[in-house]
Amino acid sequence: MKKNNRGLALVTAMASMLVLGACGASSEAETTVASVPETEAATVVDTATKSGEEESKTAVAAESYGFTYKGVTIHVNDSMEGVIEALGEPVNYFEAASCAFEGLDKTYTYTSFELTSYPQQDGDHLADIYFKDDTVKTEEGISLYMSKADMEKAYGTDYSVDGNSYIYERGEGQLVFIIEKDEIVSIEYVTTVKYLG
Amino acid sequence: MSKETKKRWLRPVISGLLVILILLGLQRLLVPKYMGDTPIEGAMIGEYYDTPKLHDVIFLGDCEVYENISPVDLWRDYGISSYVRGSAQQLTWQSYYLLEDTLRYETPKAVVFNVQALKTEETESEAYNRMTLDGMAWSLSKVKAIQASMGEDESMVEYVFPLLRFHSRYSELTKEDFTYFFHRDVISYAGYYMRVDVKAAGSFPEPRRLSSPSLPENTMEYLDKMRILCKNNGVELILMKAPSLYPHWYEEWDAQIEAYAAQYGLAYYNFLDVTGEIGLDYSMDTYDGGLHLNLSGAQKLAEYFGDLLVSRHHLPDRRGEATYQDYWKEQETHYDEGRNKLIEELKKNEKE
Numbered sequence: 336m337k338k339n340n341r342g343l344a345l346v347t348a349m350a351s352m353l354v355l356g357a358c359g360a361s362s363e364a365e366t367t368v369a370s371v372p373e374t375e376a377a378t379v380v381d382t383a384t385k386s387g388e389e390e391s392k393t394a395v396a397a398e399s400y401g402f403t404y405k406g407v408t409i410h411v412n413d414s415m416e417g418v419i420e421a422l423g424e425p426v427n428y429f430e431a432a433s434c435a436f437e438g439l440d441k442t443y444t445y446t447s448f449e450l451t452s453y454p455q456q457d458g459d460h461l462a463d464i465y466f467k468d469d470t471v472k473t474e475e476g477i478s479l480y481m482s483k484a485d486m487e488k489a490y491g492t493d494y495s496v497d498g499n500s501y502i503y504e505r506g507e508g509q510l511v512f513i514i515e516k517d518e519i520v521s522i523e524y525v526t527t528v529k530y531l532g
Numbered sequence: 533m534s535k536e537t538k539k540r541w542l543r544p545v546i547s548g549l550l551v552i553l554i555l556l557g558l559q560r561l562l563v564p565k566y567m568g569d570t571p572i573e574g575a576m577i578g579e580y581y582d583t584p585k586l587h588d589v590i591f592l593g594d595c596e597v598y599e600n601i602s603p604v605d606l607w608r609d610y611g612i613s614s615y616v617r618g619s620a621q622q623l624t625w626q627s628y629y630l631l632e633d634t635l636r637y638e639t640p641k642a643v644v645f646n647v648q649a650l651k652t653e654e655t656e657s658e659a660y661n662r663m664t665l666d667g668m669a670w671s672l673s674k675v676k677a678i679q680a681s682m683g684e685d686e687s688m689v690e691y692v693f694p695l696l697r698f699h700s701r702y703s704e705l706t707k708e709d710f711t712y713f714f715h716r717d718v719i720s721y722a723g724y725y726m727r728v729d730v731k732a733a734g735s736f737p738e739p740r741r742l743s744s745p746s747l748p749e750n751t752m753e754y755l756d757k758m759r760i761l762c763k764n765n766g767v768e769l770i771l772m773k774a775p776s777l778y779p780h781w782y783e784e785w786d787a788q789i790e791a792y793a794a795q796y797g798l799a800y801y802n803f804l805d806v807t808g809e810i811g812l813d814y815s816m817d818t819y820d821g822g823l824h825l826n827l828s829g830a831q832k833l834a835e836y837f838g839d840l841l842v843s844r845h846h847l848p849d850r851r852g853e854a855t856y857q858d859y860w861k862e863q864e865t866h867y868d869e870g871r872n873k874l875i876e877e878l879k880k881n882e883k884e
Contacts, residue, residue, distance in 0.1 A: 429737050431778055432820055442737040449737060465740060498744030513741050521741035 398506030400524055401474050402464050404448070408474075411508040411526040415452045415459035419443065425450075447471045453526070464524040473510065479522060483514050559695035561709055565716065566663070568708035572719045573598070573620045577630070577667030579720055580617055584859050585638035588847050589614035591723070592627040592758075593646030596774035599824035601644075603722035604867040605834035607860045610842050611849030616723025619664040621656070624649050624751040626664050628758050629677035633668060635765055642768040642845055645758060647789050647800075648781065653748035655683045665691065721867045726827055728874045733814035733822030736778045745784035752792075759796055768799075768845060775803040775812055775833065777822035801840065803833065810836040827871065 401408045407421045419425070425443040432440070441459065443450040447470045452459040472478035475489040486501065490510070494501045503510045507528050513521035566574030576598060589612060591597045598618030606612040617630050627645060634640075655661060661681045668674040678691050690697040701709075719725075762769040771793055773781055786802055793800035803810065810832050814822050817829030825833060841847045850856035 427735070429735075431823055444737065467738075498746075500743035511743070513743050521743075523740070 399508030400503070400505050400510045402448075402471075402524055403474055404445075404471060409461060409464065411461050411463060411524050412528055413461045414457075415441075415450075415461055418450065418461055453528070460526070460528075462526050466522040473522065477512075477519065477522065479519055481519050483517050483519070486512055486514070486519060555695060559693070559698075561705070561713060562698045562701045563666070563694045564662070564698070564701075565708050565712040567712045567716060567719070568706070570706075570708065571620065571663065573725060574663035575667065575716055576720045576723060576725070577617065577619050577664055578669075578716075579667075579718055580615060580634075580723065581637075581669055582718075583615065583722070584855070586850075586856055586859055587613050587615045587638060588641045588850070589644060589841065590631075590634055590640045590642075591616040591618060591644045591646070592622070592630060593618050593774075594622040594649050595620060595725075595824060596648045596776050597622075597644075597646045598720070598723055598725045599727070600774045600776070600830055600833055601837070602724045602726075602827070602830040602834050604724070604860075604863055605831050606838045606841075607851075608864070609835055610838040610847075611851035611856075612838055612841055612847050613850045613856055613860065614722065616720070618646075618723055619660075619667070621652075621660040622649060622664055623652055623655065623681065624754040625680040626677055628754045628761070629673045629680070630664075630668070631758055631761060632673040632676075633671060635761070635767075636671060636673070639765055640767060641847060642770055642841070643758070643762055644770045644772055645755070647755075647771055647773050647785075648776070648779075650747045650751045650755060650789075651779075651785065653750055655681050658683055658686055661686065666694065718866065721870060722863055724830070726830075726867075726870055726874060727819040727824070728827045728871060729819045729878055730816050730826060730828075731819055731821050732816065733777055733818055736780070736822070739780035739782065742782055742784060745782075745788075747785055747788055755792070759798070770845065771798055771800040772837075773800075773802040773804060775807050775810065775829075776824060777804075777814065799844065801837070803837075806836070827874075 399410045399412065401410050403409075404422065409418050409421070422445065425445050427442075427444040429442040429444070430440065441452045443452070444467075447466065447468050449465045449467060451462045451465075453462040454460075466479055469479040473489070477486055477489050483501075490503050494503050496502070499513050499515055501512045501514060503512075504527070507526060509525045509527055511521070511523045511525055512519050513523075564570060564574060566572050573595070589606075591601050591603075591614065595618070598616045601614075601616050601618075603612075603614040603616060606614050617634060619626070619630075622630070627649065631643060661683070665674065665678055665681060668677065675688075678688060682688070759769050761767075771789060773786070773789075781802075781804060789800055789802075792798070807814075812825070812829055812832055817825055817832065819826040842849070850860075
């Protein structure tokens with residue numbers, strides 16, 4: 336090969352490597368930023384299940400804190416379709432467009448709790464579960480207006496503190512208690528999967 | 533140099549240039565155009581650079597700014613020359629660097645910053661980052677904006693060479709990618725995103741309990757940097773909260789901003805407190821259920837806010853000044869054509 340041809344080949348090869356190398360680096364199913372916002376791949380695709388039924392959860396979903404309502408156990412990051420199917424239609428549904436993309440902020444209100452979702456390529460997933468009153472409790476038996484001591488008795492003291500929030504981590508979810516004057520005033524299950532908020 | 537030697541050097545140089553040209557062409561084709569059916573808001577930041585730098589007021593913030601503030605109406609009602617440097621989910625540090633960037637081109641008399649973004653303490657999405665950052669002209673401010681905004685999966689090299697990020701779009705190319713290969717349409721009206729449709733406000737989810745009554749420290753730090761930058765450049769910083777009904781703006785946050793404004797002698801206007809005085813009717817002045825105003829709402833807000841800007845902040849009436857007149861005449865024509873087109877489309881859709 337002549338010297339100048341070698342130069343050309345080198346430049347072309349470098350350019351190809353630059354582009355193809357980048358292709359290889361992100362070979363996972365990709366969407367463009369312009370169309371659907373790219374989020375991290377969904378780690379958990381769980382379907383809400385009736386207690387006692389055979390569960391189809393992934394290991395990660397099983398690790399996160401669960402919330403059981405009328406025999407239905409749900410976890411953050413579950414498929415929203417499965418959650419709604421299992422819980423029934425909400426009392427109220429609210430959908431707000433965010434700054435530029437539509438339909439990303441969805442809130443499903445049930446009598447005693449509220450759910451929000453986040454979008455993934457395979458559909459919406461459960462972003463959080465928020466208690467509205469004290470008629471519902473966590474699987475470990477904690478409801479609104481109980482004390483910090485009750486919380487610690489049920490979950491231990493391996494929590495992080497942010498302001499008034501006491502945060503327990505498990506799998507790809509958090510269980511967050513807000514405590515004011517020794518009273519639990521907020522209970523929320525939150526996903527830690529990054530998504531378009 | 534002999535002919536043979538020249539040839540030996542010329543070929544690889546030409547070949548190298550050819551490869552670079554091809555890569556640049558590919559990059560141009562593959563990057564999102566933010567035109568047509570894609571979220572056009574991504575094109576807004578870049579449009580600023582093509583306008584004459586004749587602005588007495590610059591607005592900074594997220595969709596609460598570019599969907600609620602109409603500079604053409606501020607001009608028509610009061611002769612205020614302004615521009616909205618807003619972008620989708622613009623984060624506080626992005627507003628700061630956009631301010632730095634703006635000051636490279638012009639020094640306005642006032643900068644109005646919408647405080648909603650102060651609640652967001654970290655980057656939430658690459659998509660939104662791109663919609664703000666890709667449109668910025670290259671400068672140290674842009675580099676710092678990227679550094680401050682990048683999420684875990686983002687890298688500076690992908691901002692410098694967007695082809696590395698968007699190479700996989702080849703399978704998703706649309707008509708717009710070819711139509712807008714060489715040019716872009718101007719989609720904003722001095723940074724304003726116009727909507728003429730109506731969707732009345734309904735009910736919203738109840739606001740949740742705050743874990744901390746304070747706005748995040750890092751965003752407040754950037755607000756402070758904005759204040760100092762404005763002060764050092766002789767620019768008055770004005771704070772505003774747009775009259776968007778959702779997401780909820782907490783009283784605790786409002787009190788914190790009021791205290792901050794009082795501490796540094798800044799004006800702070802929370803338009804949620806004066807929706808009646810503005811004359812907003814959320815059954816007809818919003819296009820998305822109360823989150824953002826439509827044109828009718830934005831015109832009412834311009835009338836109200838413009839009066840404040842003139843009476844309290846002494847912004848000049850530029851009507852009658854030739855250079856401003858020419859610029860705004862063009863903006864008015866663009867605005868009128870855009871409004872008429874949207875009204876026609878709306879009528880057509882209603883018939884269907």
